[in-house]
Structure formats: C-alpha cells, structure tokens
Amino acid sequence: MAYAQVNGVRLWYESHGAGRPLVLLHGGFGAVENFETMLPALTARRRVVGVDLQAHGRTADVDRPLRYETMADDVAALVVHLSLAEVDLLGYSLGGGVALRTAIQHRHLVRRLVVVSAPCRRQGWYPEVLAAMAEQDAAYGERMRGTPPHQRYERMAPRPGDWPALWAKTGELLRREYDWSAEVAALTTPTLLVFADADSVRAAHMVEFFGLLGGGHRDAGWDxxxxxxxxxxxxxxxxxxxxxxxxxLPAAVLPFLTHPAGPPT
Structure with missing residues (x-):
C-alpha cells in the first residue's frame, strides 16, 4: 500500500495476491474498498492492484477538473510507474469509463478490459439517472453528509473538507456529453461488458455497446x-x-481473464 506521484497527482494504490496484474477502478465517491467482497476470489488467482482515483479515497484532489481522459492517463502512468507492462483492467461505473478510456488511449498497456455497469456514451444511462446526475453539486454533497460514502471519505481522505468540492467536480463531469462509439468500434482489446439486469444503464445500450465491439451480429455456429x-x-x-x-461478478470475470479470447482455433 503506497502512493505514486504521476501526472501531478499523488495516487494511492494497493497490491494484493500474486500473478498477472489485474487493476481495479472504483465507482464515483468510492475507493478501493468497494471491491472488498470480490477481492478474495480475485487474489486467489491474480495480483490485484486497486487504485483510488483523483479526489477519491486516499488520493487527494488536485487543481484540474475531473475527466475520464485525464484519470485514464493517471492509470496508464501508474502501470508504467509500477513496471506492470501489460495489465488486465476492470472498472465499475465511473471507473468503468476510466478503464474504457485507458484502453482507448493506451491500448498497448491493456491486455484485457472488463467494463462493469458503465456506458460508452452519456445517453446510455436511463433518463432518470441523467436527471439525478444533473443535480449533483456542492450543496447536494452537503446533504449527503453522514451517509456511508461520506463516512468512508471522512475516514480515508487526506482532506475530508473537500467532500463538497468532490460533488461539485463530479457533477460537472457527469453533465458533460460524450460519445465514444467510434473509438469503441475501433478497439481491438478483448473486452467483457458486465451489467445488472436492473442496471442504471439502459438494456438497449448494453446491446448497442456489445455490437460496437463486434458482438451480436451473427450466430456463432455449432463450432x-x-x-x-x-x-x-x-x-x-x-x-x-x-x-x-x-x-x-467474479464468476463472470475470472473465466474471461483466464480463457483464450475469440473463437476456437
């Protein structure tokens, strides 16, 4: 468990287990601890490196906006800093967007990609989710004091008083339109998309996302x-x-990370 100075950010990371590295990226207002339930299953087979993204968990904020693209650059810089070469990458929600951007921007560093409960364009969220995102600001953060995410933040954050600023920056990020469809269609990294059947991401978008990656266009055939x-x-x-x-979730993820990608040869 340590800090790495990358891109002007003092990025917290922790490593567990042994084997091929699997990097985990948490969701909004979260931290590495969000993965504690699935960690034993993952560390039984892999070296797991958990990262607290900018302004989250034990990583303090810096004087720049929250952007998927810059956080992806941070993750890539950490991979290089730790001399991990080619990693598998799993991101959830906000971290799913960061993981996807890492694979797009730094594809030579990512062997396999797992995106959990995140769309590849902003309109992939349900309208009511987008409406809730639009309300996020510093005042909303003040109303969230005392909640489990706030309690965790107070326990971990280098500057607990930054809680309202995190909400303001996150709200500004979530209100920004984005559509990475063309870049996803050009992605060659073997990718697993994982969603809940009652997710915040529209079911139609799950199929759309999968289609951009080459899935769902034809019958696989008997062989x-x-x-x-x-x-x-x-x-x-x-x-x-x-x-x-x-x-x-780990039951779906581990076979994908272990088995050969693509059709049988």
Missing part, C-alpha cells in the same frame, strides 16, 4: 467459429448498486 472476441454478461436479480457484492 463457435463465429463467436466474437468481446463478451457480454447480464447478471440476473442485481442492480447498479449491488453488483459489486454479488459472487456472480
């Missing part, structure tokens, strides 16, 4: 020769808010 390199998992009985705590 599986038409199977795409991308994978799609929709986990039943779960939501955007409890998917990380389900044993179904």
């Amino acid at each position: 599986g020769v038409g199977r795409p390199a991308a994978r799609l998992a929709v986990l039943p009985g779960l939501t955007h808010y409890d998917i990380l705590d389900s044993p179904a």
Whole structure:
C-alpha cells in the first residue's frame, strides 16, 4: 500500500495476491474498498492492484477538473510507474469509463478490459439517472453528509473538507456529453461488458455497446467459429448498486481473464 506521484497527482494504490496484474477502478465517491467482497476470489488467482482515483479515497484532489481522459492517463502512468507492462483492467461505473478510456488511449498497456455497469456514451444511462446526475453539486454533497460514502471519505481522505468540492467536480463531469462509439468500434482489446439486469444503464445500450465491439451480429455456429472476441454478461436479480457484492461478478470475470479470447482455433 503506497502512493505514486504521476501526472501531478499523488495516487494511492494497493497490491494484493500474486500473478498477472489485474487493476481495479472504483465507482464515483468510492475507493478501493468497494471491491472488498470480490477481492478474495480475485487474489486467489491474480495480483490485484486497486487504485483510488483523483479526489477519491486516499488520493487527494488536485487543481484540474475531473475527466475520464485525464484519470485514464493517471492509470496508464501508474502501470508504467509500477513496471506492470501489460495489465488486465476492470472498472465499475465511473471507473468503468476510466478503464474504457485507458484502453482507448493506451491500448498497448491493456491486455484485457472488463467494463462493469458503465456506458460508452452519456445517453446510455436511463433518463432518470441523467436527471439525478444533473443535480449533483456542492450543496447536494452537503446533504449527503453522514451517509456511508461520506463516512468512508471522512475516514480515508487526506482532506475530508473537500467532500463538497468532490460533488461539485463530479457533477460537472457527469453533465458533460460524450460519445465514444467510434473509438469503441475501433478497439481491438478483448473486452467483457458486465451489467445488472436492473442496471442504471439502459438494456438497449448494453446491446448497442456489445455490437460496437463486434458482438451480436451473427450466430456463432455449432463450432463457435463465429463467436466474437468481446463478451457480454447480464447478471440476473442485481442492480447498479449491488453488483459489486454479488459472487456472480467474479464468476463472470475470472473465466474471461483466464480463457483464450475469440473463437476456437
């Protein structure tokens, strides 16, 4: 457990287990601890490197906006700093967007990509989710004092008083339009998309996202020769808010990280 100075950010990371590195990126207002339920299953087979992104967990904020692209650059710089070479990368929600941008911007560093409960364009969220995102600001953060995310932040953050500023910066990020469809379509990194069947991401967008990666266009055939390199998992009985705590998530992720990608040869 340590800090790495990258891109002007003192980035907190922690490493567990041994083997090929798997980097984990948490969701908004979260920290590495968001993955504690699935960590034992992952560390049994992999070296897991958890990262607290800019302004989250034990990583203090810096004088720059929150952007998926710059946080992706931070993750890439950490991978190089730790001499990890080619990593597998798993991101959830906000971290899913950062993981996707890392694979797009630094594809030579990412062997396999897992995006959990995150869209590839802003309109992939349900309208009511977008409406809630639009309300996030410093005042909303003040109303969230005493909640479990705030309690965790107070316990970990180098400057606990930055809590309202985190909400202001996050709200500004979430109100920005983005559409990475063209870049996703050009992505060659083997990718697994994982969603809950009652996610905050629209079901139609899950299929759209998978299609951009080459999935869902044809029957794979009896021998599986038409199977795409991308994978799609929709986990039943779960939501955007409890998917990380389900044993179904590592059960879906680990085979993808272990087995050969693409159709059988």
